[in-house]
Amino acid sequence: MWKVLERLLFRVTVSPTSRLAERKSFYSTLMATFNLKINGKLQKVEVDPTTPMLWVLRDHLDLQGTKYGCGIAQCGACTVHLDGIAVRSCQLPVSAVGKQAVTTIEGLSAHGDHPVQKAWIEHDVAQCGYCQAGQIMSAASLLKMNPRPSDADIDAAMSGNICRCGTYTRIKAAIRSAANR
Amino acid sequence: MDIEKTSYNRRSFLKVSVLSGGGMLLGFSLVAQSKPAGLKVQAALSGEGAELTSFIRITPQGQIAILSPNPEFGQNVKTAMPMIVAEELDVDWKTVVVEQAPFNTRLYGRQFTGGSQGIRQYWKSLRTAGASARQMLMEAAAQAWKVPVGEITTEAGVLHHKTSGKTAGYGAMATEAAKLPVPKEVKLKAVDTFKILSTPRQNVDGMSIVTGKPLFSLDYRQPGMLIAMMVHPPGFGQKLKSFDATAVRKMPGIRDVFSIKIFQEDYAQEIFDTRTFNELVVIVGRSTWEVMQAKKKLPVQWEPIADTVEKQNAFGQMRDKIVPAGLETTDAHYAGMKEREAQPAKELRRDGDPETAFRQAAKVLERTYTAPFLAHNSMEPLNCFAHVTAEKAFLACGIQAPEFTERAIAARLGMPIEKIDIQLTRMGGGFGRKAYGHYMVEAALISQKMKAPVKLIYSREDDMTYGIYRPMYRMTFRAAFDAAGNLTAFHVRGGGIPESPLGGSENNFPAGAIDHYLADEWTFPSNITVGAFRAPRSNFIAVAQQAFLDEVAETMGKDPIGFRLELLERAKTKPVGKNNTYEADRYAGVLKLVRDKSGWGQSSPANLHRGVAVYFCHNSYAAHVVDLSMKEGQPVVEKVTSAVDCGIVVNPEAAGNMVEGAVVDGIGNALFGNLTVKGGKPQQSNFDNYRMIRHNEAPKVIEVHFVKNEIDPTGLGEPPFPPVIAALANALYKATGKRLYSQPFQPALDKRNTGQPVQG
Structure with a gap:
């Protein structure tokens, strides 16, 4: 209550244009409750509706597998599935999720035995490993939509995921293996 | 078979103790000999701490844990180092549990990750530790069975006495073994009897990585943890003037806003301490998103810095470093380097009479190469967890040089x-x-101020614009030829902002292969902070030098590989000068291997363009042949063939991965890597304007070959990186008919495609 009063008092002292901006930012920071379907489980979170799913997962649900890399959908480290389709969670506000099912790397398989995960192990893909959850989520989504991708299909689906260690050739080999399973 | 002494300099190197509840614990110290008296290694190995600080742990139930001393950042030491121990211990690799060792320099050495030194520095110690534990287990079995120790054999974690048919697992003998003295000498295995080493083994953390386990410091959490972010000056040459936290403090979830000084004014910075932006504004709150919003809205005023003197402590040598004032610009950097290069330089090496040779030359070839600042762009932005109380400072963090940073934290926190x-x-x-x-x-300062556990997170923009870049470089090479077209003299002049690439590499090839040789260097001061970047200095020298040698070979009408092999033959049979740092035979060895494996010299399709390069750095030798085609004016790397001599290959699976990665990373940085500044401000801040190599731009095939020998292993994280850039440059010349002298290469390729003249 005091916070609201404080804000109202503050608003009186500012010019009309910035007052509008202040009001806008005030509304955008209102908390709201969301019932989210994450990895097959219903989860309730109370957050600012503009919060990207990346930070809802990491800060509010303690799912640390989804990584922060750039915050502007340029690197793919934060890739999750929304109803099975790969999306960049850093650009997905929690308010846009609705009833759609969110799958993170932790929920891709029960025992780390999704064909893509198995292929990643088999090809010993990872170096530092930081980008690999995002790479795996992109690859799993690709194979779901296109079970026999060509090399060009793989390039098209995977080029939004950056790996500075340079594991691209192994990733491609692993996707080919997973596709043949 | 090698015999290794297990103790030196009076203090024992290996320490053994009985685990509480039985079993064996073998710890070792790499630095016991260099620490002042009074620090007791034994103390850390007794009591409850023992299990935590042990190196090999064998429980009575037979569980074997091996701790990996060095921090892991993708070079796969966490698998490789325990493999070395397991080999000599003679255990079944599948049953070994690998753990990251805690940070403790008394027990585990410097625990420094960098310089491709991990395996090289720890090789003997790790083997000796494994062999000593095995020897003690054998002696315990001999005593228990009352048979001579010479009759005991081991296999995959089991002790055997063949004549009596007695067998026992290591666990059964571990408690008794731990009561025996550490053997003074142990026999190490012959290289040709290795069962674990030199066989492909998968990353011990592979499963944790593919299932998204919280392995990184960004994933580290504690109850009550707050999130902190910082605001730094938008450009170099600026510092904090003032900030107004009034509005931001009222934003949801924000707990505090304040400024911190990283180092006090009189602090003498050690080699890995940097004062890029010494005063930062910090915002602390309950969640990352809330803090990010507040960070965007915080009004901060900046002001220019004056010339500043920093005290530096380089391994005990005190000196003053002057950081110049000014808002710098990339165009001025390139112009300044050109101007500075024409002035006198500091001589590093001289053979024969280069001035006379150049004066008498029938022909001189001179070429200049440049390279920009590069940002590291690790996929995990900088971050650190800290919880500082009056009693202690706990930090969970990824750090390559923990020993140095620990000292800095202690000094700053008092x-x-x-x-x-x-x-x-x-x-x-x-x-x-x-x-x-x-x-x-x-992070430690923020936690101390907040009296709470805090995680400091850099945004990608912070990570990219906070500096510590690969320096900018410029090198000019001159080659003199006599009337018959023979190479008679060689001059290399190198410099950079603010460091020269050349110092320390002046005795590397082609020094030693040319009668008249001169190497000299210069520097150009700047307030932009630079530091180590994969294969420091070599990452430019190799590119410039190997591109230049390609052009020298062409001028002489010689095959690029044949010409280099001639020089190496000269360096081997009749070396010029002293202190040549390389072994000409191993240098030539990787060239011959890459020549044979790539089918060099054989006819290839007309649309395939090939370039070769070779380099020796960080104690290993690497050569690459790049095959590329041009598609719509853009290079497509069809195949890279790599040959590497790093001595014994500890883990061929990971070693292959490391070379493949270096090839991709090298090509990416060569084509696109570029950090420019204007008015002191970095012009790139995220992956939308700093281009990184992506899947569709990676080589289609990378084929890696290792020279087989029994030389003690050297590093692999860096050596394959520098030469691939030169091999790419040489292949691009074949493809386009134009030599590229300035990195990154992509802008020149784009200009070529749009009909604009190509620079350089």
Whole structure:
């Protein structure tokens, strides 16, 4: 209550244009409750509706597998599935999720035995490993939509995921293996 | 078979003790001999701490744990180092549990990740530790069975006495073995009897990585943890003037806003301490998103810095470093380097009479190469967890140089070093950047102020614009030829902003292969902070030198590989000068291997363009042949063939991966890597304007070959990186008919495609 009063008092002292901006930012920071379907489980979170799913997962649900890399959908480290389709969670506000099912790397398989995960192990893909959850989520989504991708299909689906260690050739080999399973 | 002494300099190197509840614990210290008296290694190995600080742990139930001393950032030491121990211990690799060792320099050495030194520095110690434990287990079995120890054999974690048919697992003998003295000498295995080493083994953390386990410091959490972010000056040459936290303090979730000084004014910075932006504004709150919003809205005023003197302590040598004032610009940097190069330089090496040879030359070839600042762009942005209380400072963090950073934290917090406790987490890349632990000092200061556990997170923009870049470089090479077209003299002049690439490499090839040789260097001061970046200095020298030698070979009408082999033959049979740092035979060895494996010299399709390069750095030799085609004016790397001599290959699976990665990373940085500044401000801040190599731009095939020998292993993280850039440059010349002298290469390729003249 005091916070609201404080804000109202503050608003009186500012010019009309910035007052509008202040009001806008005030509304955008209102908390709201969301019932989210994450990895097959219903989860309730109370957050600012503009919060990207990346930070809802990491800060509010303690799912640390989804990584922060750039915050502007340029690197793919934060890739999750929304109803099975790969999306960049850093650009997905929690308010846009609705009833759609969110799958993170932790929920891709029960025992780390999704064909893509198995292929990643088999090809010993990872170096530092930081980008690999995002790479795996992109690859799993690709194979779901296109079970026999060509090399060009793989390039098209995977080029939004950056790996500075340079594991691209192994990733491609692993996707080919997973596709043949 | 090698015999290794297990103790030196009076103090024992290996320490053994009985685990509480039985079993064996073998710890070792790499630095016991260099620490002042009074620090007791034994103390750390007794009591409850023993299990934590042990190196090999064998329980009575037979569980074997091996701890890996060095921080892991993708170079796969966490698999490789325990493999070395397991080989000599003679255990079944599948049953070994690998753990990251805690940070403790008394027990585990410097625990430094960098310079491709991990395996090289620890090779003998790790083998000796494994062999000693095995020897003690055998002696325990001999005593229990009352048979001569010479009749005991081991296999995959089981002791055998063949004549009597007695067998026992290691666990059964571990408690008794731990009561025996550590053997004074142990026999190490012959290389040709290795069962684990030199066989492909998968990453011990592979499953944790593919299932998204919290391995990185960004994933580290504690109850009540707050999130902190910082605001730094938008450009170099600026510092904090003032900030107004009034509005931001009222934003939801924000707990505090304040400024911190990373180092006090009179602090003498050690080699990995940096003072890029010494005063930062910090915002602390309950969640990352809330803090990010507040960070955007915080009004901060900046002002220019004056010329500043920094005290530096380089391994005990005190000196003053002058940081110049000014808002710098990339165009001025390139112009300044050109101007500076024409002035006198500091001589590093001289053979024969180069001036006379150049004066008398029938022909001189002179070429200049440049390269920009590069940002490291590790996929995990800098971050650190810290919880500082009056009693101790606990930090969980990815750090390449923990020993140095621990000292900096202790000095800044005013706490004794014993109270600083660092948990080493896996690093999401480092490439040299995470040797500079300022972010740990920052996190510690924030936690101390907040009296709470805090995680400091850099945004990608912070990570990219905070500096510690690969320096800018410029090198000019001159080659003199006599009337018959023979190469008679060679001059290399190198410099950079603010460091020269050349010092330390002046005795590397082609020094030693040319009668008249001169190497000299210069520097150009700047307030932009630089540091180690994958294969420091070599990452430019190799490119410039190997591109130049390609052009020299062409001028002489010789095959690029044949010409280099001629020079190496000269360096071997009749070396010029002293202190040549390379072995000409091993240098030539990788060239011959890459020649044979790539089918060099054989006819290839007309649309395939090939380039070769070779380099020796960080104690290993690497050569690459790049095959590329042009598609719509853009290079498509069809295949890279790599040959590497790093001695014994510890883990061929990971070693192959490391070379493949270096090839991709090298090509990416060569084509696109570019950090420019204007008015002191970095012009790139995220992956939308700093281009990184992506899947569709990676080579289609990378074929890696290792020279087989029994030389003690050397590093692999860096050596394959520099020469691939030169091999790419040489292949691009074949494809386009134009030599490229300035990195990154992509802008020139784009200009060519749009009909604009190509620079350089």
